[in-house]
Amino acid sequence: MIFDAVILAGGGAHRLGGVDKPALSVGARALLDRVLDACPDARTTVVVGDRRPTARPVRWTRETPPGGGPLAALGAGLHETTAPLVLVLSADLPFLDRPTVRALLDAADGDDNGDGAVLRDPDGRDQPLVAAYRAEALRREIALLATEHGSLRDLPLRALTAELELTPVSVTERAPLASFDCDTWEDLAAARARIREHGDVLDEWMTAVKNELGIDVAVDTKTLLDLARDAAHGVARPAAPLTTFLVGYAAARAAASGADPAQAVAEASRKAADLALRWAAEAEADADAQKGGSG
Numbered sequence: 446m447i448f449d450a451v452i453l454a455g456g457g458a459h460r461l462g463g464v465d466k467p468a469l470s471v472g473a474r475a476l477l478d479r480v481l482d483a484c485p486d487a488r489t490t491v492v493v494g495d496r497r498p499t500a501r502p503v504r505w506t507r508e509t510p511p512g513g514g515p516l517a518a519l520g521a522g523l524h525e526t527t528a529p530l531v532l533v534l535s536a537d538l539p540f541l542d543r544p545t546v547r548a549l550l551d552a553a554d555g556d557d558n559g560d561g562a563v564l565r566d567p568d569g570r571d572q573p574l575v576a577a578y579r580a581e582a583l584r585r586e587i588a589l590l591a592t593e594h595g596s597l598r599d600l601p602l603r604a605l606t607a608e609l610e611l612t613p614v615s616v617t618e619r620a621p622l623a624s625f626d627c628d629t630w631e632d633l634a635a636a637r638a639r640i641r642e643h644g645d646v647l648d649e650w651m652t653a654v655k656n657e658l659g660i661d662v663a664v665d666t667k668t669l670l671d672l673a674r675d676a677a678h679g680v681a682r683p684a685a686p687l688t689t690f691l692v693g694y695a696a697a698r699a700a701a702s703g704a705d706p707a708q709a710v711a712e713a714s715r716k717a718a719d720l721a722l723r724w725a726a727e728a729e730a731d732a733d734a735q736k737g738g739s740g
Contacts, residue, residue, distance in 0.1 A: 446554055448577065451531055454495075454536035474656060482652070487532065533578060535626060537627045553579060586608045590604055669714060
């Protein structure tokens with residue numbers, strides 16, 4: 446499925462005191478980078494706002510004049526796209542994930558699916574800045590609004606969405622916070638606390654590390670944790686981090702030779718885990734033998 450992405454990152458953040466909101470971090474990753482991570486397959490990614498460092502290359506643009514509101518920003522971003530589908534996102538969505546983006550694109554694709562799809566939050570409200578639009582319909586209505594009002598400046602998004610036939614896509618139990626945005630300091634604090642909860646912290650940490658290192662490989666977290674446990678128990682506690690480092694090194698060498706990265710990690714983990722178990726069994730056998738001899 447071919448689509449472009451337009452991310453709106455130029456708002457005034459008035460309830461945050463005018464700070465650069467897309468650059469604020471959740472889980473040590475900028476909000477904008479977290480949104481970019483949710484749509485890696487976009488053919489072209491356009492960010493409407495002031496230039497800033499990003500985790501992957503994007504195309505930058507700005508509405509004229511700056512600060513003209515979300516509809517004007519969307520019009521500027523749309524001008525830089527060519528795909529038949531356009532994913533439109535705000536830059537302050539810390540929990541937006543790839544499956545949710547895919548669900549929106551799937552719902553918007555096809556000639557019989559109206560003008561696009563919009564995410565419906567847990568309170569039943571549609572979120573036009575978490576949506577996938579058919580580009581033709583979007584261009585048509587934006588052009589009509591610009592002609593009617595003379596410009597798009599300060600026009601509300603509902604002036605656009607009221608004229609479009611959008612399929613609602615409800616948030617799922619798996620991703621109930623996909624529509625959560627950070628408008629206040631309280632929202633930001635809540636997002637930061639949420640990713641540190643027991644059920645999420647490891648996944649969040651692994652994603653953060655992969656982004657920091659510039660890698661994208663499937664990681665079997667359970668296998669690696671089991672390996673670390675076996676190495677710590679069967680050899681010595683410091684053996685756990687050292688062993689997982691060596692497994693990563695071995696997997697990287699295998700991948701460089703053409704092996705599938707995920708399979709390389711799994712195979713290296715299996716070999717190291719077997720070694721740790723053999724090591725432990727040997728030590729236990731020696732201990733048993735000493736007990737027998739002393740008896």
